[in-house]
Each structure stands twice: as structure tokens, then as C-alpha cells.
Amino acid sequence: MTHDHTTPHRHPNQPDHPEPSSSYELLGVALNELLIEKGIYSADELRTQIEEIESVNVDSHGAQIVAKAWLDEDFLTALRADAADAIRSLGIDPGYTEIMALENTPEVHNVVVCTLCSCYPRWLLGRPPAWYKSKAYRARVVREPRAVLAEFGNDIATDVQVRVHDSNAELRYVVIPLRPKGTEGWTQAQLARLVTRDSMIGVTQAKAATAS
Amino acid sequence: MTSGETPRIGPHDFAGLDAGPVDTSQHDLAQWERVVDAIIYLLGKKGVMKDVAEFRRHIEDLGPDVYERLSYYERWAASAAATCVEAGVVTREELDARAAEIAKRSEAS
Numbered sequence: 001m002t003h004d005h006t007t008p009h010r011h012p013n014q015p016d017h018p019e020p021s022s023s024y025e026l027l028g029v030a031l032n033e034l035l036i037e038k039g040i041y042s043a044d045e046l047r048t049q050i051e052e053i054e055s056v057n058v059d060s061h062g063a064q065i066v067a068k069a070w071l072d073e074d075f076l077t078a079l080r081a082d083a084a085d086a087i088r089s090l091g092i093d094p095g096y097t098e099i100m101a102l103e104n105t106p107e108v109h110n111v112v113v114c115t116l117c118s119c120y121p122r123w124l125l126g127r128p129p130a131w132y133k134s135k136a137y138r139a140r141v142v143r144e145p146r147a148v149l150a151e152f153g154n155d156i157a158t159d160v161q162v163r164v165h166d167s168n169a170e171l172r173y174v175v176i177p178l179r180p181k182g183t184e185g186w187t188q189a190q191l192a193r194l195v196t197r198d199s200m201i202g203v204t205q206a207k208a209a210t211a212s
Numbered sequence: 213m214t215s216g217e218t219p220r221i222g223p224h225d226f227a228g229l230d231a232g233p234v235d236t237s238q239h240d241l242a243q244w245e246r247v248v249d250a251i252i253y254l255l256g257k258k259g260v261m262k263d264v265a266e267f268r269r270h271i272e273d274l275g276p277d278v279y280e281r282l283s284y285y286e287r288w289a290a291s292a293a294a295t296c297v298e299a300g301v302v303t304r305e306e307l308d309a310r311a312a313e314i315a316k317r318s319e320a321s
Contacts, residue, residue, distance in 0.1 A: 007278075020262045022281060023311070024283075024286035024289050024290060025244050025286065025289070026289065026311040026314055027252070027289050027293050028247065028248040028286075028289030028292070028316055029314055030245050030307050030310035030311040030313075031251065031280075031289065031292055031293050031296060031307060032248075032251060033310060033314075034302050034306055034307065034310055035251070035254075035296070035301070035302070038302070040254070040258055040260060040301060041257075041258060045222050045254060046247065046250055046251075046254065047216070049253050049254055050246050050247070050249075050250045051255065052253075053246075053249065053250060053258055060261040076293060107277050109268065114251070115225065115227035116221075116224050116225055116226075116227075117224055117268060117271070117283070127241075127249070129238065129239070130235075130237075130239035130284070131235055131236050131237075133235050133284050134235065135229070135230040135231050135235065135280075136232055136233060136234045136235070138226040138227065138231075138288055139226040139228065139229035139230065139231040140234070141228065142214075142227050142228055143227075143228045148234055149321055151233055151234050151236065152234075153238055154232055160252075166227070167262065169264050169265065169268070183294045198314070203302050
């Protein structure tokens with residue numbers, strides 16, 4: 001799907017993201033104009049900032065970390081010891097907060113939420129999806145994680161423990177999903193294509209090898 | 213944990229509340245949302261906003277009714293504006309006047 005943001009064009013909004021009640025949208029636009037006029041930042045700095053935010057994407061950032069962890073035992077050990085340092089060693093900025101890698105195993109499935117707001121490893125995964133910030137996800141995943149995961153098509157076997165991690169301003173998480181079966185001998189680039197944003201939040205599994 | 217067992221710490225504390233199914237569809241941001249998103253980063257870089265705690269405090273101070281009524285980036289716009297007013301960078305009057313002007317501009321176009 002292509003998006004042309006120069007023409008009026010709006011997608012249907014989710015319930016937690018209603019049509020802007022115009023006064024707050026206007027407030028945001030007004031604030032931006034005034035800050036530029038007062039020289040707090042320039043229009044060019046705003047454009048660069050948006051580009052910088054949007055240059056972080058799952059394929060070039062988070063997925064590379066997971067694929068490397070699947071391939072390289074030394075990297076996995078480093079990731080366990082100090083995730084931020086290990087991520088930096090790949091040339092990826094881990095962000096300004098603590099970061100912790102949560103490894104899924106055949107016995108344990110990890111899933112991440114921020115019940116109080118929207119704390120998220122934006123430096124690894126980009127902007128959080130709308131559902132991550134929604135009331136429904138934040139309210140329910142801590143109480144009935146299996147039911148919420150099932151809504152993502154992810155049925156967790158009853159003998160697998162589900163651990164829910166509540167992010168905060170100082171500590172963010174990235175889930176290392178289970179390596180899909182049948183990927184022996186694959187390269188990091190091939191493996192990275194199986195790693196999705198949702199699998200690193202923990203709501204889904206990595207893609208199956210056949211899906212690549 | 214179920215709702216009622218642990219007191220909520222504020223309007224933003226959704227943990228354990230009752231809620232409907234999760235809408236897992238994607239949502240593309242409108243341009244004004246991308247701008248508001250970037251403003252928060254720039255306010256931090258330029259030292260207008262001291263830290264993220266200040267930004268969150270202004271969101272949590274919206275109160276339960278406003279918090280639940282506003283969309284995500286509407287809350288951010290409200291918080292960014294409150295931060296700038298508190299820092300003395302803009303006044304409420306300037307914001308109101310400019311917002312009215314923009315509304316008039318978009319009506320005319």
C-alpha cells in the first residue's frame with residue numbers, strides 16, 4: 001500500500017484513536033507553528049526528526065538482533081549479560097533506557113505490555129502499533145494473557161508458562177521468539193525475514209520457515 | 213490481579229480492567245500525529261522539556277474523563293502544549309489565537 005500524505009487521505013481510525021476532536025489537533029498544529037516561529041526548532045529540524053523516527057524499522061533493527069541471537073551463541077550470551085551493549089555491538093542504537101532481552105523457550109512464552117502508557121523499544125521496533133497503546137490490550141493482557149494472545153491467533157499450549165512483562169520509562173523489553181523449525185543453515189538475512197514486530201512484542205510467534 | 217483488588221494509581225492505569233477484544237488492525241498516522249510525535253522529541257533535545265516524567269505528568273493530569281475521551285496523539289498534543297506553557301515558551305492566549313486562525317484558514321481553503 002502506498003501513502004501519499006500530500007493529499008487529504010485518512011484511514012479508518014481505531015476505537016482508541018477516534019477522529020481528532022478538532023480542538024486538540026488544532027492545538028498540536030498551532031503549537032508546532034509557534035515553536036518554529038519562536039525559533040525553538042526549525043521546520044528543517046522537524047522534518048529531520050520525523051525522518052529519524054521513521055528510519056527505525058523492524059527489518060533493519062529488531063529483526064537483526066533476533067536473527068543474530070539465533071545464530072551466534074556468543075552474541076546470545078552477551079545479550080543476556082548486557083543487552084544494550086550487545087545491541088550496540090551490531091551498530092544499532094539501543095535507546096536511552098535499560099533494555100532486556102526475553103528469550104522464549106519451549107517451556108516459557110514472554111509477552112510485553114505497558115499498562116500505564118506506551119513504553120516501547122522504539123529504537124528497535126519503530127513506533128508502537130495502535131493496539132499496543134489501546135485500553136483493551138493494556139487492561140487485559142496482564143489478567144488474561146492467553147485469551148489476548150489467542151486474539152492474535154497465537155494459542156499457547158497449557159503446559160507452556162506465559163510471562164507478562166510491564167514496561168516502564170526506565171526499562172524496555174524485546175522478546176526473542178523461538179527459532180522456527182527447518183531453518184538450519186540459514187543466513188542471518190534469511191532468518192531476519194521471519195522475525196516480525198509482533199513476535200518481538202510477544203503476541204505472535206516468528207513466521208514459519210515455509211512462509212519466507 | 214482483577215479490577216477492584218488493587219487501587220488504580222491514576223486515569224492512565226488500565227491494568228486488569230475489564231475491556232473488549234483487542235483491535236489488532238493497523239493504524240496509519242495522520243500528518244498532524246507525526247508532527248506531534250516529533251515535537252516531543254524536539255522539546256527534549258532543546259531542553260524545553262526536562263524529562264519524560266514531565267511529559268507523562270501532563271498526560272496523567274488530564275483527568276479520567278478527558279484521558280479516555282482523547283485519542284493517543286491528542287493526549288500528546290495536550291501534554292506538549294502544557295509543557296511549553298509551563299516552560300514559558302508560549303502562552304495559552306497565543307495557542308488559542310493561532311488555533312482559531314488555523315481553523316479559519318482551513319475553512320477558507
